[in-house]
Amino acid sequence: MTRSKFFQLLLCFFSLININLIKAQNISVDTSLNAQQLVDKFIGAQNASCITVSNVSISGWNFGGNDTSYGYFSRNGSSFEIDEGIILSTGKAKDAEGPNSTLQSNFDSNWPAGDPDLVYILSQAGLPTDNILNATYLEFDFVSLQSDKISFDYMFLSEEYRDSNCRYSDAFAFLIKEASSTDPYQNIALVPGTNTPVTSLSINGATNCPRNVDYFGGFNGLVSPTNFNGQTKVLKANATVKKGVTYHIKLVIADHGDANGLYDSAVFLKSGSFTGNINIGNDLTIDNADPLCENVPxxxxxxxxxxxxxxxxxxxxxxxxxxxxxxxxxxxxxxxxxxxxxxxxxxxxxxxxxxxxxxEKVPVANINTTPIQVCDNDFDGKYSAVLSDFNSQIITNFSRDFKVSYYTTSGALIDPDKEFVFTSNPQTINVSVGAFSCTPKIYPVQFYYGTQLTVNSIPVYPICDDELNGSEDVNLADYVALITNETGVTPTYFATETQAKIGGSSTISSLQTISTDKSFFIRIEKAGFCPNYKEVKFNFKKPNQSTTLPNDPITICKGATTILDAGMGFTSYDWYNEAAPTVSISNLDKITVGVGNYFVILTSPNGCSFKQSVIVEEAIEPVIDNVLIEGTTVTVLVSGGTAPYQYALDGGSYQSSNIFTNVDLGNHTVFVQDANGCSIITKDFSLINIQNIITPNHDGINDVINYSSLLTKLEPRFEIYDRNGILVFKGDVNNQFVWAGTLNGRILPTATYWYIIEWNESGNPQRTKLTGWILLKNRN
Missing domain, CATH: 2.60.40.10 (Immunoglobulins)
Incomplete structure (x- = not known):
């Protein structure tokens, strides 16, 4: 065998091992068992002599073959919380096998919709009953032979468990009643200790809608023994029954709320957990007000x-x-x-x-035996306190479960909610502490007179109305460091001494506005010390203001000076220029200054000072904006400077009117002076001299028509026409608006001619127009 083939075989071997390990991490579901076999698994063979079962049936849906909505499951070596049992699903039971890698949303339109018993239970619980689909249920009769209580273990798993889902939940119920009874079913699938049906909403760990999280098993990731998004913890259903009486039980689950049966759910019932219950005593819990007392067997x-x-x-x-x-x-x-x-x-x-x-054990008190300070908090000369105020200080783990009583050393009971006056320093009080019905214990606690915080003797504080607005703001917090040398104190502020002695909630703000002499009271407190208080008095005073300095700016001529006189009656004067506000320029009542912004600090005999400002500005020269000419009437338009203005023409006498009438033709000069009299401004103008006769005989008299003064006007026009309307002359800058009685250099005959003269005056929107006749006399 080659080396490469060896490694290929080795890789295949480990892959097979890995596949088997992955399968072993998930539950397995067997859908081949019938109803009786499933019930036998649920009851368990060992319980056959305790509970007899009959009339077994199951209903759900078969998606083909043995692919049903119910079956038998086993842990299969996984971490699932129940080792084996039966599963009732709103989808395919087989799809419950892990990992959690696909969405279970099985639906078949032929699956009979809903279950009337489930709808009834939901309606009785006030839950919605719309869209009850895909119901699966197991039901049977049973008789409990040994016990008047039965119980079984189960878990609810669902694809509805999504962190964003706070609306939808599939429905299920465990319904039980006497088989021969016509009474309605009782639902025993409840949140422990409540009458609330178990749903994915009533037990949920979602961020947006957490409920009964102690019973929530968690959201499942991709690596999960089941293919559901989340689950409850293992819960227990309980019912009280009569021994020897036949009961009917119906375990039912259905899709609820979603259209087309989306997001499947399942109930997992633990095999062999359907057992009779025996009474081994009542719960001894704090909620039952009956926990187990300390050292009591x-x-x-x-x-x-x-x-x-x-x-x-x-x-x-x-x-x-x-x-x-x-x-x-x-x-x-x-x-x-x-x-x-x-x-x-x-x-x-x-x-x-x-x-x-x-x-549960009765809570045991943790006692703090450190001596406790008491104070004369209301300054009536007695050291007193409401002892119940010290419950949490004496019992560091104090809760409503503890019963606390106080006694004198002679055994007299003290009302803990009334003022108790201490008669010695220190003084021991016996504190009795117990919980529920358990025997209390006695603890001696020592109380001592605390040390009062020290306060200083303080003067009356003057408050000056610096702005002369009739009131002044004060911050009482600024005076805490003046009334005491203690550090780390907590101040509160009061309007009256009575309120300051009592303390409490009748405080005022530290920010106060006063307009007359006023007193306030500052109470100081600090851990480990007794409180104290001090009166703070304010003397409200007003400074004086100069009546000789003007409020309006002072105007002087360019380069001139003026005297600022603050008047008498002040104890000191400090003059400043705003350009250098920290440099005093004089301490006299009068100063000579030029243009600038100034202020003076005037100190009155009562010690209050007032800052008064004066502006000295340079006079602005007036400006002749225009000279309007209408015929022989001249109107002078002026702006700037200081009104009223004075007007004069050609060096004549000044007048207050800006209109001159019957002004002679020719060149003129207008003179203007403002109220300050600082300077005189002028402007030249001219009036057009109208000529009606021309005798171009070179005798020096009326040889030409001369309107050269039009050169000083805006948009001038000078035109001459004969009796037939023919233009014989047009004035412009080339001919200087001068006509010698000719046309194209040829002398025109004696006749009457017509002229048009127009121009604009600066600033006058109306155009000046003159028309008339000219008589031309010629030697020819």
Whole structure:
């Protein structure tokens, strides 16, 4: 054999081993058993003498061959919690075999829908009854011969277990009633200790809807013995029956809520777990208010005692057999133990009975014997306290289960909910602590007078209304360090001394607004010390304000100075320029300054200071925006500077009006001065001189029409037409708007001509228009 063939064979060998190991990690399901065989597995041969079974039937669905919705399962070497039993499914029972790698959502439209008994039970529990599909059930009659209680173990597994599912759950019930009775069924598939039916919603560990998580087994990953997404823990169904009476039981499961029977579920019933129960005592639990007292022995044993000398007993604690007890011993004595105790009794006939009891120990008090401080908390000269306030301090694990009483050393009972006045320092009080009906224990606890926190003598604090707004804010927290030298204190603030002495909830905010003399009270507390309090008084005062400094800015001419006079009556003056607010420029009542932003700190005789600001600004020169000319009327438009303005024309007298009338034709100058009188501004303008006659004879008189002043205007127009409307002259910058009575250099004949003159004045939206006639006299 070659080396490569050897390794190929070796690889195949290990692959086969691996396949078998994987299979062994999953449950196996056998769907070939009939109803009677399944019930026999469920009851167990050993219980045949305890419980008789008859009238067995099973209903579900056959998907072909033996591929049914029910069957027998075994652990098959996996970690599944039940070793063997029967499975009732809403889909294919065989698909329950692990791993959890596929979604079970089997559905057949021919499968009879629902089960009326299940629908009734759901409706009685207030659960929805819509879409009850794919029902599988096992039912039979039984008679309990040895016990008036029966029980069996089961688990519920479902594909409905998804962390995001808080709405849907498949339904199942274990229904039982007397076979001859017409009464409705009783459902015994309940969450332990409740009347709530078991569903994937009533027992769930989902993040969004956790419920009864103590009974939730967990969500299953891909590596799982079964092909379901999640499961409960092993639960126990219990029923009370009459010995010798025939009962009918129906174990039923169905799809619920999903359309087309999606997301299958199954109930796994433990083989041989359908047994009679015996009474071995009531649960001794805290919830029952009857836990086992400390150091008190308690015997667990069947009641009534089983009269069978051949009976064998196996005792368990928390599911683990107690091997130290011989099989013949019918009881178990517990002292200071707790847990879930059970016994399996095998009678001489082979019949197996079970009994269960839960025992919890009474809580034992943890006592703190450290001396306890008491204080004169309300400052009435008495050291007193409500003793029940110390329950949690004395009993470090205190709960409502403990009963606490207080006694003087002479044995007098103290009301724990009323003020108790201590008469000596220290003083011992006896504390009685017990739980439930157990005998209490007495513990001496010493109480002593605590040391009061120290406070300082403090003056009245002046509060100045610095902004002159009629009130001032104070933060009482800023005064805690002034009233005491203690560190780490917790302050509370009160409006009255009475409230400060009592303390409690009648506190005020540390932030307060005052507008008159006012007192507040600060109470201080600190662990290990007794509280104290102190009154804090505030004297509300107002500073004075200068009445000579203006509120409005002061305007001075460019390069000039002015005197700022704060007036008399202040104890100090500190002047500053805002440009250097930390550098004092004078401490006099008056200062001479130029342009700038200034402030002065004025201190009044009552010690309060006020910051008053003054602005000195440079006068802004006015600007002549426009000179509007309409005929011989001239309007001067001015902005800037300080109104009112004064106006003058050609060096004449000033007037308050900005309108000049009957202004002569020709060139002019307007003068403007603002209210500050700092400077005078001017602007030149001209009025057009209208000419109506031209005699171009070169005698120096009226030889031309001269409108060259139009060159200073905006968009000027000067045109001359003859009587027939023919343009004979058009003025422009080339001819300087001057006409010599010619057309194309040829002298025109004597006649009357017509002119048009237009222009725009700056800032005047209306265009100036002049029209009229011109008489041309020529020697020709």
């Amino acid at each position: 308690y015997r667990i044993q069947p009641n009534p005692i089983i009269n069978d000398p051949s009976a064998k007993y196996t005792w368990f604690k928390n599911g683990v057999a107690i091997t130290s007890i011989p099989p013949s011993q019918s009881y178990y004595d517990v002292v200071n133990e707790e847990g879930d105790f059970s016994v399996e009794v095998t009678l001489g006939s082979g019949c197996r009975l079970e009994g269960y009891v839960k025992i």
